[in-house]
Amino acid sequence: MSGWQRTLIAVKPDGVQRRLVGQIIQRFEQRGFKLVGLKMVQASHGILSEHYGELRTKPFFQSLLTYMSSGPVVVMVWEGHNVVQASRKMVGQTNPAEAPAGTIRGDFSVHVSRNVVHASDSQEGAQKEIQLWFPAKDLLDWDCCDQIYTIEV
Numbered sequence: 385m386s387g388w389q390r391t392l393i394a395v396k397p398d399g400v401q402r403r404l405v406g407q408i409i410q411r412f413e414q415r416g417f418k419l420v421g422l423k424m425v426q427a428s429h430g431i432l433s434e435h436y437g438e439l440r441t442k443p444f445f446q447s448l449l450t451y452m453s454s455g456p457v458v459v460m461v462w463e464g465h466n467v468v469q470a471s472r473k474m475v476g477q478t479n480p481a482e483a484p485a486g487t488i489r490g491d492f493s494v495h496v497s498r499n500v501v502h503a504s505d506s507q508e509g510a511q512k513e514i515q516l517w518f519p520a521k522d523l524l525d526w527d528c529c530d531q532i533y534t535i536e537v
């Protein structure tokens with residue numbers, strides 16, 4: 385199906401501590417996306433260094449790893465039409481100061497170093513991140529009964 389995609393969304397440690405997991409999941413459900421993988425993990429610096437490999441030369445890299453390993457994260461795979469681009473729009477700009485109200489970051493955060501949620505930024509990135517965080521067997525291929533009402537099939 386053209387435009388059918390999967391993406392990796394993670395509620396970061398600040399989002400978990402602030403009990404925002406339910407509200408974040410709700411936004412993806414109500415938009416019409418399908419949850420195909422979910423787990424809570426205490427992430428190691430190893431997996432986080434790989435996840436954020438492109439940022440390793442940035443001055444904030446070490447503090448990013450410290451923040452991301454400061455407590456549990458809730459990692460999810462969401463599936464649906466155009467889900468990679470749509471979820472970036474739902475999440476908002478990296479810096480919450482620039483993220484419009486109505487986006488997750490625009491509604492729940494104020495500072496770039498504590499921006500509540502991660503979303504893959506491209507289909508290639510999503511594929512790599514999904515493989516990094518989930519063995520294929522932990523992703524469920526299931527039929528969502530309302531699918532015929534959210535996309536033309």
Ligand SMILES: Nc1ncnc2c1ncn2[C@@H]1O[C@H](COP(=O)(O)OP(=O)(O)OP(=O)(O)O)[C@@H](O)[C@H]1O
Nearest residue numbers: 439444448477478496497498499501502503504505
């Ligand atoms: N100047 C900064 N100071 C502190 N932390 C930062 C800064 N810039 C980015 N970060 C942190 O690093 C993360 C990764 O930056 P990136 O440029 O990939 O943003 P993003 O793609 O919007 O976020 P993510 O990859 O987590 O979805 C940001 O989400 C933020 O938590």
Ligand SMILES: O=c1ccn([C@@H]2O[C@H](COP(=O)(O)OP(=O)(O)O)[C@@H](O)[C@H]2O)c(=O)[nH]1
Nearest residue numbers: 444448477478496497498499501502503505
């Ligand atoms: O100046 C910055 C830029 C990014 N980040 C953190 O690094 C993450 C990943 O950065 P990326 O550029 O991938 O932004 P994102 O994809 O998260 O919007 C962000 O979410 C922030 O948590 C940060 O702390 N300071």
Ligand SMILES: [Mg+2]
Nearest residue numbers: 502503504505
């Ligand atoms: Mg990013």
